[in-house]
Amino acid sequence: GQSLEQPSEVTAVEGAIVQINCTYQTSGFYGLSWYQQHDGGAPTFLSYNGLDGLEETGRFSSFLSRSDSYGYLLLQELQMKDSASYFCAVRVYNQGGKLIFGQGTELSVKP
Amino acid sequence: SAVISQKPSRDICQRGTSLTIQCQVDSQVTMMFWYRQQPGQSLTLIATANQGSEATYESGFVIDKFPISRPNLTFSTLTVSNMSPEDSSIYLCSVRQGADLYEQYFGPGTRLTVT
Numbered sequence: 001g002q003s004l005e006q007p008s009e010v011t012a013v014e015g016a017i018v019q020i021n022c023t024y025q026t027s028g029f030y031g032l033s034w035y036q037q038h039d040g041g042a043p044t045f046l047s048y049n050g051l052d053g054l055e056e057t058g059r060f061s062s063f064l065s066r067s068d069s070y071g072y073l074l075l076q077e078l079q080m081k082d083s084a085s086y087f088c089a090v091r092v093y094n095q096g097g098k099l100i101f102g103q104g105t106e107l108s109v110k111p
Numbered sequence: 112s113a114v115i116s117q118k119p120s121r122d123i124c125q126r127g128t129s130l131t132i133q134c135q136v137d138s139q140v141t142m143m144f145w146y147r148q149q150p151g152q153s154l155t156l157i158a159t160a161n162q163g164s165e166a167t168y169e170s171g172f173v174i175d176k177f178p179i180s181r182p183n184l185t186f187s188t189l190t191v192s193n194m195s196p197e198d199s200s201i202y203l204c205s206v207r208q209g210a211d212l213y214e215q216y217f218g219p220g221t222r223l224t225v226t
Binding site: 031033041042043044050087091098099100101102103104 | 144152153154155156203207215216217219220
């Protein structure tokens with residue numbers, strides 16, 4: 001089976017940098033994704049790591065280390081609008097690469 | 112990208128009844144998925160629905176309870192049958208435009224309350 005662990009809550013101030021970690025146990029997967037979900041909204045895709053290393057997309061970066069079964073999402077220059085839930089997810093080998101989600105991290109950005 | 116709409120957006124239903132949720136995509140997609148999300152919780156995959164084949168259900172979900180149709184590449188329905196209050200949740204449709212692609216798009220969800 002698969003399991004992904006994330007901190008349940010993180011709090012930071014505007015302009016700061018925050019890192020949301022994701023550790024996983026899975027038998028095999030294509031890559032690690034990150035999704036953002038605002039309260040009452042649909043999850044939206046943020047980033048994907050198919051290979052080890054860092055992927056950068058604007059203020060957001062994501063990292064994967066398969067040898068450590070670990071990844072993280074880094075958010076820089078935090079803004080109030082970044083307050084949301086963030087989910088890591090693995091795309092597993094079977095069933096055409098279904099997406100299995102972690103429990104989510106609620107990020108609160110304070111002024 | 113893909114734009115997904117779901118109907119209804121929310122409903123309040125009596126226990127023992129059934130509700131069918133519709134998912135419409137603005138483009139043809141290979142893979143469709145149905146998820147359930149309790150408020151403040153993670154997304155749990157119910158089933159994968161690919162056109163031309165039977166839906167594949169995850170552990171804990173069965174076809175009699177959650178029948179799915181996938182008549183074409185832009186549309187799917189999920190029925191929640193014989194509802195109980197434990198079925199109160201948000202149901203989300205999700206699509207991926209190709210098996211080898213990694214980005215998944217989500218519909219706005221259907222908020223179901225069973226009384």
